[in-house]
Amino acid sequence: MKNAAFVLLIIALTPWLHAAEPNYKPELFEKTQLVYQDSFDGTLNAEFWEVRQNTTWVIKDGILTGSPSSKEFQEKKKASDDPSHAGLKPVIWLRKVPENFVCTMRLRYDGKAYTKGSPLLDIGHHIHTICFSEKATTLTIKKNVEIQPTAAPLFTLNEWHDVAIELKKGALLLSIDGKKHRFESTNIDMTGQAQIDFKALDFGGCQIDNVKLWKGL
Numbered sequence: 001m002k003n004a005a006f007v008l009l010i011i012a013l014t015p016w017l018h019a020a021e022p023n024y025k026p027e028l029f030e031k032t033q034l035v036y037q038d039s040f041d042g043t044l045n046a047e048f049w050e051v052r053q054n055t056t057w058v059i060k061d062g063i064l065t066g067s068p069s070s071k072e073f074q075e076k077k078k079a080s081d082d083p084s085h086a087g088l089k090p091v092i093w094l095r096k097v098p099e100n101f102v103c104t105m106r107l108r109y110d111g112k113a114y115t116k117g118s119p120l121l122d123i124g125h126h127i128h129t130i131c132f133s134e135k136a137t138t139l140t141i142k143k144n145v146e147i148q149p150t151a152a153p154l155f156t157l158n159e160w161h162d163v164a165i166e167l168k169k170g171a172l173l174l175s176i177d178g179k180k181h182r183f184e185s186t187n188i189d190m191t192g193q194a195q196i197d198f199k200a201l202d203f204g205g206c207q208i209d210n211v212k213l214w215k216g217l
Contacts, residue, residue, distance in 0.1 A: 026102045027182075028166040028173055032214035035098060039210050040064045052091040052197075066090030066198070066206040089117075090206045093125075094196040100216035103196065104164045111157050111204030119155070119200050123165065124193030128172060139172065141187045153179035160207075165196075168216055 026032055036048050040059045051057050054069040068088055097103070109119035109132070118131040129140040132155035139148045153176035155161055164175035167190055172183040200206040 024102075024104050024164050024175075026166055026214075026216065027180075028168050028171055029100070029102065029216035031217040032102055033217060034212070034214050035096065035101075036213045037211065038064075040208075048095055050093040050095055050195075052093060053089075055090045055092070057090070057092055062209065064092075064208040066092055066200065066208075068203055088202040089204060090198070090200045092198050092206075092208075094198070094211070094213070095194060097190070097194050097196055097213065098215040099190045099193070100168045101190075102164070102166045102214040102216055103212065104162070105211045106160055106209040107163045107198075108160045108207040109155070109157055109200050109204060110206070111201035117202060119157070119204070119206075120197075121165070122195075122197035122199065123167060123172065124190050125195060125197060127190070127193055128167070128188060130174065137174070137176075137181070139174075139183045141185060146185055146187050148183050148185070150181050150183075153177065153181060157201075157204075166216065 038045060038048070040062050042059070044057065044059060044064070049057075049064075056067045056069065058065055067090055094103075111119070118133050120132065121130045122128070123130065126143055127141070129143075131138045131140065135154075136149045136151055137154060138150070140146070141148075153174065155163075155176055162175075162177050164173075166173040167188065169189050169191075170184060170186060172188050174181050174183070198206055198208065
């Protein structure tokens with residue numbers, strides 16, 4: 001009976017464990033329009049997701065889970081003229097992102113330590129790069145046009161985090177587990193961009209759940 005009660009308790013808690021900022025209220029927009037949401041209960045929606053560098057992405061237990069490419073692919077790429085895209089780290093793109101948007105998700109990057117690079121989110125391909133390290137979160141705009149580090153909020157490895165991103169021209173708001181930082185710059189601009197890139201650590205893992213994407217109005 002005790003075991004049965006324990007199982008029922010876990011079942012009851014499961015929705016809560018998988019919840020991701022259900023009542024998130026945007027700060028950069030008065031109104032939003034839902035574009036896409038996914039709790040990963042079925043197959044991967046290829047209309048919105050694009051797997052990159054031949055890395056491995058599967059939906060497992062209701063979570064989109066990424067791992068590096070196969071050893072064969074890595075060796076082939078290393079021997080080619082494009083070794084930097086050997087798929088050592090899981091990489092996937094969320095597409096059809098509006099120019100002004102709000103995106104919330106549960107996100108986890110797994111790895112041994114912040115010793116071989118940093119996990120990151122590219123808001124627009126190589127346009128607004130949010131790098132996570134042990135002591136700082138850094139926004140790099142257009143590779144080296146502008147760099148803005150901040151001591152908080154931080155993103156720790158091997159733990160689930162509730163992440164929210166808002167962007168409109170001139171401002172990017174990042175929220176991690178409810179702690180927020182607003183980046184401001186005339187260089188922040190998603191014109192001509194329509195994606196968010198997820199990139200984990202080399203030989204690490206990435207898990208994504210409960211994604212919601214809105215157009216900011």
